[in-house]
Amino acid sequence: MPGVVLCLSLDLITTMDIEKNKENAIAFYKMAYLGNPSKAVELYVGDTYIQHNPHVVDGIQGFIEYFERMQQEYPNKTIEFVRCIGQHDLVALHTHQVWPGNDEYVTMDFFRFDKDGKICEHWDAIQQIPDQLAHSNTMY
Numbered sequence: 620m621p622g623v624v625l626c627l628s629l630d631l632i633t634t635m636d637i638e639k640n641k642e643n644a645i646a647f648y649k650m651a652y653l654g655n656p657s658k659a660v661e662l663y664v665g666d667t668y669i670q671h672n673p674h675v676v677d678g679i680q681g682f683i684e685y686f687e688r689m690q691q692e693y694p695n696k697t698i699e700f701v702r703c704i705g706q707h708d709l710v711a712l713h714t715h716q717v718w719p720g721n722d723e724y725v726t727m728d729f730f731r732f733d734k735d736g737k738i739c740e741h742w743d744a745i746q747q748i749p750d751q752l753a754h755s756n757t758m759y
Contacts, residue, residue: 636736637705644710644730645700647738652698656686665737672743682741693719701759708732715759723748725758 647663650656660668660679670677675685689696699715708731716724724745731740748758 637707637710639736640708640710640730640732641703641705643732643736644712644728644738645703647730648712648714648728649698649700651682651686652689652696654686654690654694656683656690659686663738665733665735665739667733667739669740671741695719713759 643663647659650659650662660683664679664682668677668679668682670681675681696719697717700712701715702713704711704713710730710732712726712728712730714726714728716726718724724747726743726745728741728743730738733739746758752758
């Protein structure tokens with residue numbers, strides 16, 4: 620019986636870490652997207668930040684500069700977090716973004732967390748929502 624209790628405790632800890640990582644991924648992305656990338660990095664990023672988006676310079680400073688520029692150029696953009704999925708050290712965010720001119724986008728961002736629960740790597744894909752769909756499904 621003691622082994623079973625230990626196993627359940629480890630599962631609970633893993634679940635709690637995943638839930639915390641999900642909360643932190645959303646808070647990080649929202650804070651950076653809405654204009655405070657330096658604070659987002661301070662609170663949620665570890666010593667290393669590997670960037671896979673080809674339009675953003677790799678590293679912490681590249682991330683900050685990109686989101687500061689986006690805030691200056693597009694201060695009225697909005698974001699809605701449609702879903703958040705966590706597995707092991709990864710969190711996936713599925714978002715709906717509206718940019719000036721009512722351009723709407725679907726994004727999927729993946730964040731990897733280090734052993735300390737800090738974001739250390741990022742991948743993303745973005746697709747503009749077309750005016751016409753070939754079906755009646757939404758993009759979410």
